[in-house]
Amino acid sequence: MDYFYDILKQLIRTPSVVGAEHNFFMYCKRELEEIGVKVEYYDGVLVAMGDNPESGYISSHADRHGLVCTGHNEFQYAAFIAKNRADLTGNSNSEQLLNNLSGRFLEQKVQAYEPWSGSYLGMGVIKEAFLCPRRNNIIFKVDGFDYLFPGTPIAFMDKLSMNNNLLTGQLDNVLTIAVVIYLYHLGYQGTAFFTASEEAGKSWRFLLEWFRRFDVTTDKLLVLDTSPYESLEEILNIDIVLRNRDSNAVFRSPLKGKIKKIVKQNKIRFQYKDLYIKAKKEVLGVKKYSIGTTELGRIINATKGEIQGTTMQIPTIGYHTVEETTHMESIKSMIFILQKLYIKNS
Secondary structure (H helix, E strand, O other): HHHHHHHHHHHHOOOOEEOHHHHHHHHHHHHHHOOOOHHHHHHHEEEEEEOOOHHHEEEEEOOOOOEEEEOOOOOEEEHHHHHOOOOOOOHHHHHHHHHHHHHHOOOOEEEEEEEOOOOOEEEEEEEEEEEOOOEEEEEEEEOOOOOOOOOOOOEEOOOOOEOEEEEEEOOOHHHHHHHHHHHHHOOOOOOOEEEOHHHOOOOHHHHHHHHHOOOOOOOOOEHHHHOOOOOOOHHOOOEEOOOOHHHHHHOOHHHHHHHHHHEEEEOOOOEEEEEEEHHHHHHHHOOOOOOOOOHHHHHHHOOOOOEEEEEEEEEEEEOOOOOEEEHHHHHHHHHHHHHHHOOOOO
16 A cells, blocks of 8 residues: 555655646546556546456546635635626525635645646735624735736645544545555556546546546446544544435446445445434424435436446545545455456456
8 A cells, every 4th residue: 555655655745736726636637547547628627548448437636625815815615616696595505514614724734836837836824714704705814925827726735644543634535545546556457547536526527528528337336535524533434425315316336236245245344424413403303304425326317327336435524624534444345346347366
């Protein structure tokens, strides 16, 4: 696993703010082309293809949360700008999460970068984060960035921390990007998608456009991601998070059965996130609740089931912060399952 962590350490230092992922895509492109993988770049999606591209379809989003300059000494949460949404209603999970976590950003170091080249433009420190009642949007005050122009992306300064079998950093979703690149090193010969703007709810459109561009359908699309939990105790008892469905669609894929068989045979601890949310809300007496949305569910719904698949996620705490944490056994479990699914003699 040492080589995997070497890949992850480099990726996590490469900024990829939602809406400004180009430099990160170029880094991934180089890493894959160095080992002979064919890589094509389309609007919003980087596509890697091994020697047997139809042997697997894996998707992982490449964007991470950050800020964007919107005026002189003014900065906003990039995901909401990328959504073209200046008016927050407060009813989405991401908005509620941001309101709850805004205090955690204080004193956080951030770096500005040129969106195309990725060139470093300077470092600043977040001094204030608040919901502006007049504009109904989150506004950040950052020391050190009074020279930036509107549209400049600002990433959280990040590095990987490993301690007591725990991994900490801004993991969503650089973690599974590293898993996919590492899988090619292990011999994966299928197709992988690195999508942009997932945190703004746009990635599924870019991915669907690729399938339609080449008139490709599949029932074996596997979407990798992290999955938020509230306590360290919870994630220490789970290795892999699966789903039967999300709020948009039921997942019907032969991959579901294959993954379940692998985890049971190898005593990998797993949980179905939709059932977990349902049970938790019933205990609390909540009648109306969301079981969450995924890139996959949106695609299934939009294609009326012509494209199907399933998800596999790594459980984390500290979701959408630079302190997002998981345990290393989860990462090993995901890589093990992927090897069993896609690499012969594993």
